Amino acid sequence: MSAPRTPLCGARLPRGSRKVGEPHFLESAEGRIPAAGLLSKLRLLLPYFAGTRWAFALGGLGAALAAVCETGVAWLLVPLVDGGMKAIPIKFIADLPHPPLWAIPVALVVLFALRGAAGFVVDYTLAWAANAATLRLRSQLFSRLLDGHPQLFVTRSASSLMNTVVYEVLGGVNQLVGAAQTLLKDSFSVIAFLGTMLLLNWKLTLVIAALGPAVGYTMRVFGRRMHRITKESQVAVDRLGYVVEENVMAWRTVRLHGVQDVQRARFEVSSKALRRLLMKSTVAGATVTPVTQLLTATALAAAIGMALWQSSTGGTTMGAFVAFITAAVALATPLRRLSDVSAPISRGVASVERALDLIHNAPAETGGSYAPGAPGRARGEVALRGVTMRFGDAANPAALADLNLDVHAGETVALVGPSGAGKSTLVNLLPRFLDPSAGSITLDGVELKQWNLHALREQFALVSQEVVLFNDTVAANVCFGTPADPARTRAALVAANLTDFVDTLPQGADTLIGHNGTQLSGGQRQRLAIARAIYKDAPILILDEATSALDSESERLVQQALEALMKGRTCLVIAHRLSTIARAHRIIALEAGRIVEQGSHAELLAHGGLYARLHTLQFRS
Ligand SMILES: Nc1ncnc2c1ncn2[C@@H]1O[C@H](COP(=O)(O)OP(=O)(O)O)[C@@H](O)[C@H]1O
Ligand SMILES: [Mg+2]
Numbered sequence: 001m002s003a004p005r006t007p008l009c010g011a012r013l014p015r016g017s018r019k020v021g022e023p024h025f026l027e028s029a030e031g032r033i034p035a036a037g038l039l040s041k042l043r044l045l046l047p048y049f050a051g052t053r054w055a056f057a058l059g060g061l062g063a064a065l066a067a068v069c070e071t072g073v074a075w076l077l078v079p080l081v082d083g084g085m086k087a088i089p090i091k092f093i094a095d096l097p098h099p100p101l102w103a104i105p106v107a108l109v110v111l112f113a114l115r116g117a118a119g120f121v122v123d124y125t126l127a128w129a130a131n132a133a134t135l136r137l138r139s140q141l142f143s144r145l146l147d148g149h150p151q152l153f154v155t156r157s158a159s160s161l162m163n164t165v166v167y168e169v170l171g172g173v174n175q176l177v178g179a180a181q182t183l184l185k186d187s188f189s190v191i192a193f194l195g196t197m198l199l200l201n202w203k204l205t206l207v208i209a210a211l212g213p214a215v216g217y218t219m220r221v222f223g224r225r226m227h228r229i230t231k232e233s234q235v236a237v238d239r240l241g242y243v244v245e246e247n248v249m250a251w252r253t254v255r256l257h258g259v260q261d262v263q264r265a266r267f268e269v270s271s272k273a274l275r276r277l278l279m280k281s282t283v284a285g286a287t288v289t290p291v292t293q294l295l296t297a298t299a300l301a302a303a304i305g306m307a308l309w310q311s312s313t314g315g316t317t318m319g320a321f322v323a324f325i326t327a328a329v330a331l332a333t334p335l336r337r338l339s340d341v342s343a344p345i346s347r348g349v350a351s352v353e354r355a356l357d358l359i360h361n362a363p364a365e366t367g368g369s370y371a372p373g374a375p376g377r378a379r380g381e382v383a384l385r386g387v388t389m390r391f392g393d394a395a396n397p398a399a400l401a402d403l404n405l406d407v408h409a410g411e412t413v414a415l416v417g418p419s420g421a422g423k424s425t426l427v428n429l430l431p432r433f434l435d436p437s438a439g440s441i442t443l444d445g446v447e448l449k450q451w452n453l454h455a456l457r458e459q460f461a462l463v464s465q466e467v468v469l470f471n472d473t474v475a476a477n478v479c480f481g482t483p484a485d486p487a488r489t490r491a492a493l494v495a496a497n498l499t500d501f502v503d504t505l506p507q508g509a510d511t512l513i514g515h516n517g518t519q520l521s522g523g524q525r526q527r528l529a530i531a532r533a534i535y536k537d538a539p540i541l542i543l544d545e546a547t548s549a550l551d552s553e554s555e556r557l558v559q560q561a562l563e564a565l566m567k568g569r570t571c572l573v574i575a576h577r578l579s580t581i582a583r584a585h586r587i588i589a590l591e592a593g594r595i596v597e598q599g600s601h602a603e604l605l606a607h608g609g610l611y612a613r614l615h616t617l618q619f620r621s
Contacts, residue, residue, distance in 0.1 A: 038223070038345065038346065041356075044356050045176070052128070052132055055126065059129075062121030064188050066115045066118035066189070070111075070115060072107070073330075074326045077323040078320055079319065119185070126181050134169055134173045137173070141358060142165060144358055148363075148364060150432075157241070157245060159238065159245040161358075164358060168234065169352060172349070172352035173352060175347050176344070176349070179345045183338070185334070186337045189330075189331075190331060190338065193334070196323070200323055201316060201320065201324050204307055207306060208303055211299045218292055220342070222284060222342060225284050226284055226342065227347075227350050231353075232277050233278065236270065236277055240270040242270075243270055284343075292335075293336060307321055307325070367432075367454075368447075368449055369452055370446050376458065378444045381406075381442075381444050381570070382441070382443055383405070383407075383445075384426075385439055385440045385441075385442075386402050387404075387405075387429065388400060398593050400422045400593040401594050403426070403439070411585050411586065414575065416611060421593065422592070423590055427542045427574065430448070431456065431460045431462065459538055460538050460541075461532075461534075461542070463526070463530050463544070463546035465546075467517075467526055471512070473509065473511060474505065474508075474528065475509040477513065478532050489509060489531075493531050495561040495565070496530040496561055498531055527554070527558060530546060541571045543562065545576055547575065548576055555577070578615055583601075585600070587601060589609065589610045596610050597609045597610060
């Protein structure tokens with residue numbers, strides 16, 4: 001589905017400068033200091049990993065095996081060096097007295113083979129768990145797009161939502177799983193190497209262990225900074241995506257007005273902001289590595305110095321010393337990786353945080369439980385009482401002000417008025433795409449809020465000025481999600497006066513119409529939307545400038561279809577061409593959110609008010 005059309009500039013607030021009084025979830029990422037710690041955020045992710053415990057257990061086993069194999073190499077050095085390259089009894093394994101000469105090279109190969117296999121198990125099991133979790137998270141996010149409060153689409157851009165649902169989740173979980181792999185593999189390696197070192201020479205080991213707190217502190221400071229930079233980067237990516245989104249949607253406008261340079265400059269600003277942040281992130285990452293390396297090297301130097309002194313006093317054998325240093329050097333790599341692990345964790349958490357925020361803090365739409373008894377059709381009695389609709393804060397003028405209106409079942413009511421009068425706002429209230437700021441709206445005497453949302457929306461067919469088509473066949477766009485009924489589809493296409501066009505398509509109604517039907521003319525798109533409304537056969541019909549894109553000839557043809565469709569239904573019709581609404585039972589003239597006059601065409605003309613004025617304006621030309 002295409003993104004909502006938005007004006008190219010102005011109109012929408014730039015992200016970060018939101019109006020007062022909007023709900024909390026709109027504050028997206030910017031500037032919010034993480035209140036809870038990393039752990040509590042990770043805990044929020046746990047439910048998505050349900051049922052993957054076995055994978056972690058298997059991965060843990062693999063990691064332990066891999067670590068044992070890694071230290072095995074150090075242990076092999078003891079008999080090798082102490083025996084002066086000859087086979088001698090192994091000191092630490094009492095019942096392996098005289099290994100044959102070939103045993104050591106063979107053992108080496110076996111150790112590496114085992115380590116490789118174990119490493120594979122770790123990578124596979126964790127990736128499996130991660131992908132399972134990503135799948136769940138993504139499904140929940142998409143469900144939230146489907147059931148989220150309409151306000152969500154006002155406050156977050158299409159590109160930003162797409163970014164969260166598609167890229168942030170994938171990237172975030174991948175980062176976290178990479179970190180989990182490191183944690184699992186490298187902590188076992190560290191344990192195994194430390195164990196080896198303790199067994200070989202516990203005094204030297206203690207010297208190295210003393211550096212732990214310093215490394216820990218470095219990691220924490222760095223992790224916080226990384227988290228902050230990542231959150232800022234998300235906002236920067238959103239801004240960049242937003243510029244692209246607008247320029248893709250409005251490419252014609254941009255070219256016609258020749259404002260490519262302005263757009264390029266906008267893009268550059270966002271693009272450079274992102275580059276700055278990524279460089280910051282690199283600097284942070286590139287600083288922490290040498291610092292931890294320096295700490296590790298200091299520890300090693302101290303250990304070597306002490307070992308030299310120990311060996312001069314005869315406290316250790318040559319083989320044990322070489323094995324110890326081997327283990328200590330080998331320890332440095334997993335330790336460094338562990339010290340780096342805070343970066344992917346904070347990056348990953350920051351990425352999925354917005355996704356979790358969307359699930360937990362963006363409210364879903366809520367409806368009631370009322371639904372009409374079988375066959376589920378409302379009579380179509382609409383009543384508005386004291387309805388006020390105000391966008392944004394109280395300082396804004398109301399789009400609808402204390403409006404009272406009754407539309408009887410089967411009645412056709414036309415809404416006229418200058419643009420911005422509140423006509424679209426009024427009809428958008430009925431299927432609850434908007435909720436009024438004050439007042440009550442009932443359908444068949446039942447408050448809209450008490451209606452089950454699905455049941456409520458089944459009562460409306462809506463054709464608006466803005467037609468969004470799905471990248472599917474013509475027929476699928478007509479029956480739209482309901483089981484296909486070729487005969488009914490054909491009838492709808494005939495009624496919408498669209499068969500002349502459809503029959504010229506290579507596969508008729510089964511022709512794919514492409515991305516948002518861009519190959520169709522405005523009139524064809526609108527007639528397709530009318531066919532969709534005819535097919536839906538709902539008791540209440542809303543036409544919001546439904547024929548605005550049609551030329552007079554096709555409008556006249558569609559008009560007949562619409563009139564047939566309108567019979568026996570409650571209809572709210574907004575049309576810019578007054579000729580199309582002259583036959584309405586009642587005409588309501590709206591101005592600045594208020595009803596200024598109502599009556600039949602003849603009455604209003606006689607009255608000489610707003611309607612008469614609009615009428616004269618239109619027919620003079
Ligand atoms: N989502 C929105 N956010 C803020 N203001 C809005 C929104 N939708 C409509 N408005 C404002 O409400 C008023 C009525 O708009 P609308 O109902 O679209 O008028 P029209 O009669 O032309 O259909 C206008 O002043 C418009 O700026
Ligand atoms: Mg409108």
